Amino acid sequence: MEFTKENGALAVEVLDLMFRATRHIQHEYEMKLESLSLPFQLSGPRLRLLLMVWRAEKIRMNELASKLGVKPRTVTELVDALERDGVLQRTPDPDDRRATLLHLTEDALNQITRVRMVQMQISDEILQNFTAEERTRLHALLSKFFEGMEFDFVY
Amino acid sequence: MEFTKENGALAVEVLDLMFRATRHIQHEYEMKLESLSLPFQLSGPRLRLLLMVWRAEKIRMNELASKLGVKPRTVTELVDALERDGVLQRTPDPDDRRATLLHLTEDALNQITRVRMVQMQISDEILQNFTAEERTRLHALLSKFFEGMEFDFVY
DNA sequence: TATTGTTATACTCTATAACTATA
DNA sequence: TATAGTTATAGAGTATAACAATA
Numbered sequence: 001m002e003f004t005k006e007n008g009a010l011a012v013e014v015l016d017l018m019f020r021a022t023r024h025i026q027h028e029y030e031m032k033l034e035s036l037s038l039p040f041q042l043s044g045p046r047l048r049l050l051l052m053v054w055r056a057e058k059i060r061m062n063e064l065a066s067k068l069g070v071k072p073r074t075v076t077e078l079v080d081a082l083e084r085d086g087v088l089q090r091t092p093d094p095d096d097r098r099a100t101l102l103h104l105t106e107d108a109l110n111q112i113t114r115v116r117m118v119q120m121q122i123s124d125e126i127l128q129n130f131t132a133e134e135r136t137r138l139h140a141l142l143s144k145f146f147e148g149m150e151f152d153f154v155y
Numbered sequence: 156m157e158f159t160k161e162n163g164a165l166a167v168e169v170l171d172l173m174f175r176a177t178r179h180i181q182h183e184y185e186m187k188l189e190s191l192s193l194p195f196q197l198s199g200p201r202l203r204l205l206l207m208v209w210r211a212e213k214i215r216m217n218e219l220a221s222k223l224g225v226k227p228r229t230v231t232e233l234v235d236a237l238e239r240d241g242v243l244q245r246t247p248d249p250d251d252r253r254a255t256l257l258h259l260t261e262d263a264l265n266q267i268t269r270v271r272m273v274q275m276q277i278s279d280e281i282l283q284n285f286t287a288e289e290r291t292r293l294h295a296l297l298s299k300f301f302e303g304m305e306f307d308f309v310y
Numbered sequence: 311t312a313t314t315g316t317t318a319t320a321c322t323c324t325a326t327a328a329c330t331a332t333a
Numbered sequence: 334t335a336t337a338g339t340t341a342t343a344g345a346g347t348a349t350a351a352c353a354a355t356a
Contacts, residue, residue, distance in 0.1 A: 001279075001287060008275025011282045014294045015180065019199075020310055021300040022177040023224065025170065044174075045346065062314060069178065072315060074347055081345090098314040098355045120163025124156075127166045129299045132156060138296045139169045144284045145176040155175055200323065217337060227338060229324055236322090253332045253337040 025126055032122045038111060040085040047115075048155075049078050050104070053088055054112055058103045060093060069155030180281055187277045193266060195240035202270075204233050205259070208243055209267055213258045215248065224310035 001007060026044060033042050042050065052067055053059055061079065065072045079102065082088050087108045093099035104112070127135060146153055156162060181199060188197050197205065207222055208214055216234065220227045234257065237243050242263045248254035259267070282290060301308055 001283070001285075003276065003279050005275065007287070008272075008279045010287070010290055010294075011278035012275050014282060014290050014297070015184075015278045017294060017297045018173075018177060019181070021297050022173060023310060024300065024308075026174070027224075029170075043345075060314085069182070070346085071348060073349080076316065077346075093314095096314080096356075100315065117163075120160065120167050121158065123166035123170045124158050124163045126300075127169060128156070129302045130156075130296075132162070132165070134296060134299065135165055135169050137292070139165075139172060141285075141289060141293045141296065142169070142172045142176050144289065145179065145281075147284045153179075155178060198322075215337080225323085226325060228326080231339065232323075248337095251333075251337080253330095255338065 028126060029122060032118075032125075036118060038115065039107065040082070040087050040111075042115070046078060046082060046087075047119075049075070050082065050087060050108070050115075053102050054104055054108075058091075058101045060099050060101060062099065064102065067154040183281060184277060187273075191273060193270065194262065195237070195242050195266075197270070201233060201237060201242075202274075204230070205237065205242060205263070205270075208257050209259055209263075213246075213256045215254050215256060217254065219257065222309040 030044055033044075033047065036042075049064065049068060052064060056064075059067075061072060061075050065075045068075065079088065079090065083090065086105055088102050088104050090100050090102060093101045130138065185199055188199075188202065191197075204219065204223060207219060211219075214222075216227060216230050220230045223230065234243065234245065238245065241260055243257050243259050245255045245257060248256045285293065
């Protein structure tokens with residue numbers, strides 16, 4: 001599609017709307033997460049990290065950083081907080097003594113099903129105005145942002 | 156739509172994808188904004204505020220806060236930075252001596268056309284995988300998040 | 311020499327609470 | 334008594350740079 005002022009104006013409107021919608025949704029999402037009275041506090045970024053560790057079972061801080069799309073220093077920060085809250089643990093990597101492996105604590109593993117279920121309920125509630133077909137179409141459209149992207153682009 | 160685990164799982168996937176796409180886009184967007192060598196630094200939140208002041212011509216900090224969906228204290232912070240950079244100015248509101256009006260500087264007004272044009276180009280580039288029809292459909296779907304919302308919901 | 315994760319430091323965005331000046 | 338915006342303070346998320354341990 002060739003660039004014209006009209007195309008540009010439409011593009012700005014689409015992205016603007018997307019940013020606004022996401023802001024709005026994230027507000028709601030975080031408020032609902034906070035009101036859960038889990039044994040640990042989960043913000044958006046913390047939940048994202050938590051679920052990534054959970055899916056991997058165990059993972060290096062290194063790899064986690066690149067999957068999250070943040071710098072290793074940021075992972076150190078987040079992990080410090082989550083370890084303090086008893087959500088996950090560091091263990092030395094037996095294969096490389098420079099590296100650190102992360103895994104969830106027993107406690108977090110026991111809570112994870114509930115967390116996932118609540119996540120589904122929150123998400124479903126936020127999408128209450130959308131039919132199943134609309135959800136699928138939105139998913140398909142959003143996927144286009146990642147089209148033609150090298151390797152497994154995670155975050 | 157009735158809640159089932161399947162609906163919930165789809166809803167989570169949709170929002171997860173939306174968050175990831177937005178993160179990704181915001182990264183690109185901010186990088187491109189930075190590489191513009193404007194006479195002032197524009198992050199996402201600063202641009203958002205700047206454009207809102209521009210559209211209003213003049214506006215109270217108060218009203219701006221509610222339109223941006225942030226607290227007045229946050230506006231003070233952002234405005235401090237933008238005033239330091241010569242982007243906008245505070246003037247006392249003649250109608251209410253408690254209030255402060257904001258307006259763009261001459262300098263910012265001279266740059267704004269360029270900023271808007273670049274914004275269009277960046278946005279168009281980010282949406283390069285989307286046809287005009289897909290853009291319109293995405294816009295329509297995203298609008299649904301705001302359906303049934305009271306008053307003019309801005310941010 | 312390169313990589314892993316840390317300490318040290320800092321910046322941006324955001325907020326709550328207490329306060330000042332005005333309404 | 335209520336409102337507009339500030340000072341004072343804080344916390345989350347993010348980053349860069351220098352460094353120690355290890356590869």
